[in-house]
Amino acid sequence: MAVGQRAVRGREPEPRTVRQPxxxxxxxxxxxxxxxxxxxxxxxxxxxxxxCEALGASRSSVxxxxxxxxxxxxxxxxxxxxxxxxxxxxxxxxxxxxFRGLLSPDDDFQVMSDLIEVRELFERGMAERLVSCLxxxxxxxxxxxxxxxxxxxxxxxxxxVEADRAFHTLLLAxxxxxxxxxxxxxxxxxxxxxxxxxxVFTRAHEAATIANHQRIVDAVRDRDPAEFAAALTEHYAPVxxxxxxxxxxx
Amino acid sequence: MAVGQRAVRGREPEPRTVRQPxxxxxxxxxxxxxxxxxxxxxxxxxxxxxxCEALGASRSSVxxxxxxxxxxxxxxxxxxxxxxxxxxxxxxxxxxxxFRGLLSPDDDFQVMSDLIEVRELFERGMAERLVSCLxxxxxxxxxxxxxxxxxxxxxxxxxxVEADRAFHTLLLAxxxxxxxxxxxxxxxxxxxxxxxxxxVFTRAHEAATIANHQRIVDAVRDRDPAEFAAALTEHYAPVxxxxxxxxxxx
DNA sequence: GCAAATTTGTCCGTATGTATC
DNA sequence: AGATACATACGGACAAATTTG
Numbered sequence: 001m002a003v004g005q006r007a008v009r010g011r012e013p014e015p016r017t018v019r020q021p022x023x024x025x026x027x028x029x030x031x032x033x034x035x036x037x038x039x040x041x042x043x044x045x046x047x048x049x050x051x052c053e054a055l056g057a058s059r060s061s062v063x064x065x066x067x068x069x070x071x072x073x074x075x076x077x078x079x080x081x082x083x084x085x086x087x088x089x090x091x092x093x094x095x096x097x098x099f100r101g102l103l104s105p106d107d108d109f110q111v112m113s114d115l116i117e118v119r120e121l122f123e124r125g126m127a128e129r130l131v132s133c134l135x136x137x138x139x140x141x142x143x144x145x146x147x148x149x150x151x152x153x154x155x156x157x158x159x160x161v162e163a164d165r166a167f168h169t170l171l172l173a174x175x176x177x178x179x180x181x182x183x184x185x186x187x188x189x190x191x192x193x194x195x196x197x198x199x200v201f202t203r204a205h206e207a208a209t210i211a212n213h214q215r216i217v218d219a220v221r222d223r224d225p226a227e228f229a230a231a232l233t234e235h236y237a238p239v240x241x242x243x244x245x246x247x248x249x250x
Numbered sequence: 251m252a253v254g255q256r257a258v259r260g261r262e263p264e265p266r267t268v269r270q271p272x273x274x275x276x277x278x279x280x281x282x283x284x285x286x287x288x289x290x291x292x293x294x295x296x297x298x299x300x301x302c303e304a305l306g307a308s309r310s311s312v313x314x315x316x317x318x319x320x321x322x323x324x325x326x327x328x329x330x331x332x333x334x335x336x337x338x339x340x341x342x343x344x345x346x347x348x349f350r351g352l353l354s355p356d357d358d359f360q361v362m363s364d365l366i367e368v369r370e371l372f373e374r375g376m377a378e379r380l381v382s383c384l385x386x387x388x389x390x391x392x393x394x395x396x397x398x399x400x401x402x403x404x405x406x407x408x409x410x411v412e413a414d415r416a417f418h419t420l421l422l423a424x425x426x427x428x429x430x431x432x433x434x435x436x437x438x439x440x441x442x443x444x445x446x447x448x449x450v451f452t453r454a455h456e457a458a459t460i461a462n463h464q465r466i467v468d469a470v471r472d473r474d475p476a477e478f479a480a481a482l483t484e485h486y487a488p489v490x491x492x493x494x495x496x497x498x499x500x
Numbered sequence: 501g502c503a504a505a506t507t508t509g510t511c512c513g514t515a516t517g518t519a520t521c
Numbered sequence: 522a523g524a525t526a527c528a529t530a531c532g533g534a535c536a537a538a539t540t541t542g
Contacts, residue, residue, distance in 0.1 A: 021329075021509065023317070035352055047527065058511045060310065063528090067273070067314045071321035072346045079271075079528055080518030088350045092342035096322045097429075100338045102285055114429035121430075125375035179347075179364035180371075183433075272530070297507060308531045313508085329508050330538030502542105509537065517529070 022057055026065035029055045030075065034085055045075065045083040071095075090186045094193075097186070101194035108198060109247040113240065115187045119168075120236040122184050124229050126175055131225045133174040139220055142170055146213045153206050160206065161192060167213060200246045205238050272307055276315035279305045280325065284335055295325065295333040321345075340436045344443075347436070351444035359497040362444060363490065365437045369418075370486040372434050374479050376425060381475045383424040389470055392420055396463045403456050410456065411442060417463060450496040455488050 030051065039045075046054065051062045066083060069075035073086040101111040123130070134142075145167040152159030165188055172181045195202045212235040219228035280301065289295075296304065301312045316333065319325035326336040351361040373380070384392075395417040402409030415438055422431045445452045462485035469478035 023509085031349060039353075049527090060313075060510060060512090063310075064314060064317045064509095067317040068321045071318045072342060072349070074346070074349055077528070078519080080526080081520080082527065088346065088353070090343065090346065092322060092346050093340065096324070096338065096340065096342050099281060099322070099324055103289075103338070110428070114427045117427055118429055118433070121371065121375045125371045177364045177367055179361070179368055183368070271528095299507090310530065310532090314529095316508095327508070328539080330506080331540080332507065504540105504542085506540075507538085509535100511535080512533090513531100515529100515531080518527080520526080521524085 023061045023064045023068070026051070026055050026057050026061055027068055030065060030069060034074070039085045041085050041087045043085045045085065047082065090182050093183075094186045094189045097190045098193050101190060102197060104198075107247075108250065109200075109243050112191060112194060112198065112200065112243050115191055116236060116239050116243065119184055119187050120232060122172065122180050123168075124232050126172070126180070127225045127229045127232070129175060130171065131220055131223050131228050134220050135174070138170065138174060139217065142167060142217050142220070143214075145170065146210060146217060149206075149210050149213065153210065160203070164209070164213075165192075171216070198246055199249065200242050202242075205242075208238060209235070273311045273314045273318070276301070276305050276307050276312055277318055280315060280319060284324070289335045291335050291337045293335045295335065297332065340432050343433075344436045344439045347440045348443050351440060352447060354448075359448065359450075359493050362441065362448065362450065362493050365441055366486060366489055366493070369434055369437050370482060372422065372430055373418075374482050376422070376430070377475045377479045377482070379425060380421065381470055381473050381478050384421075384470050385424070388420065388424060389467060392417060392467050392470070393464075395420065396460060396467060399456075399460050399463065403460065410453070414459070414463075415442075421466070448496055449499065450492050452492075455492075458488060459485070 030045070033039075033045070033054075045051070048059055048062055048066075051057075052059055055062065057065075066075055066077065070077055070086070071092055073089045073091045076084045076086040078084065097111065097115070101115075104111065145163045148163040149160055149167070152163060165185070168188060169181060169185055172184055175181070192202065212231060215231040216228065216235065219225075219231050280295070283289075283295070295301075298309055298312055298316075301307075302309050305312065307315075316325055316327065320327055320336070321342055323336040323339045323341045326334045328334070347361065347365070351365075354361065395413045398413040399410055399417070402413055415435070418438060419431060419435055422434055425431070442452065462481060465481040466478065466485065469475075469481050
């Protein structure tokens with residue numbers, strides 16, 4: 001009963017107009033609500049029943065819409081607590097690219113190869129700006145991460161990859177371009193997740209990896225963009241090589 | 251056929267283990283089904299009732315899981331027809347970045363500025379390779395797009411933006427790195443959607459835009475990477491300027 | 501062109517798990 | 522510890538879209 005709560009649908013005179021699903025209207029409605037009230041990540045959203053009434057949809061439609069927005073990190077849900085504006089991260093990109101890498105359409109390793117190439121492009125393409133932008137204090141922190149990798153290299157690998165991730169994050173931080181940093185981090189995440197599934201040995205040549213990181217730090221300290229770019233090439237070459245090795249093993 | 255029998259819930263002995271929502275298990279189950287059967291975009295998936303039985307979940311949970319996978323373009327649904335493997339595009343990135351650009355936390359225009367910078371980095375960073383890789387036939391097609399922009403420039407703007415998009419897509423195509431091309435396209439989409447909302451006049455200086463595209467084509471034809479890079483700088487400078495203008499208007 | 505079958509879309513009612521006060 | 526507010530999950534029913542005979 002009470003089927004016609006919502007504004008009557010289907011009064012669209014245009015035959016060309018394909019009517020979109022109700023949940024999509026709810027998605028747009030929630031987006032509009034956030035924009036209209038100028039909410040920020042972490043701000044609370046109305047409860048599910050409130051959204052149902054406000055948008056004229058059932059709980060099912062509202063919940064499906066929330067699932068879509070959650071996948072995009074536009075909305076974040078805490079069970080038993082409430083619904084909030086999400087962090088607007090690039091988590092969806094990670095999910096999407098990770099699955100693409102695992103499914104591997106034609107060439108199993110093209111995705112990985114492309115990924116590394118873009119990361120190298122970010123750092124090499126910004127070489128001049130990075131070398132001039134990085135301040136002494138940040139360079140010290142980069143060096144600290146290299147030390148951290150040396151310490152963690154002996155033990156198990158968790159600290160090693162964390163330090164590696166932090167190193168590259170910090171390296172791109174002074175650009176003032178959040179997008180580049182977030183993309184680079186996202187690609188790093190995808191690589192770390194997918195590589196083991198493709199028998200790419202991420203922890204091979206750890207010593208060489210550490211040495212190359214050190215070389216990058218030294219180049220920055222010397223404010224030498226050419227040496228910086230060369231160090232980056234040295235750093236990424238073995239990664240590319242490992243992907244090629246794994247590719248040829250199949 | 252069987253997607254995989256779910257283990258009975260609720261007998262988890264570990265109190266520390268935070269049990270993930272059932273729909274997430276369904277998400278993972280559907281992903282695993284695609285990977286296990288090595289499906290490709292467009293391949294059919296089991297019907298909703300079949301997934302319910304295979305994964306031991308109700309239809310609501312299965313549908314919410316499908317919504318999540320749809321948002322990531324891992325799954326595609328056709329009403330009244332069936333569920334299929336999605337195209338694995340970067341549509342989620344477009345959605346995510348678009349909303350971030352519209353919400354605009356601190357600086358309304360930082361997202362747009364970052365976006366353009368990355369696109370320029372892609373094309374400038376690949377200047378040498380592009381200049382040497384592009385074949386005569388592809389250069390002719392680039393020139394054709396410039397002509398198309400000239401024709402469409404007089405009329406309404408739809409053909410213009412399409413030709414612009416096609417130009418940059420084709421420009422990055424010969425790299426053999428699909429990720430770069432798709433990212434560039436995604437950023438282009440975000441820019442076109444967000445710019446009008448921020449009063450950035452995308453169609454301003456159309457003549458200059460066409461002239462710069464022509465200059466890029468000429469540089470490629472002459473196999474002149476330095477001129478190519480210079481032309482790109484010329485091309486992106488006014489875009490950056492328009493963003494700055496819009497920023498200062500607020 | 502119509503009608504039936506199949507499949508997804510939407511709704512409702514209810515019960516359960518979870519976090520906060 | 523109890524109460525309350527909220528999200529999670531289930532099952533059944535009907536509507537809408539698509540294909541097929």
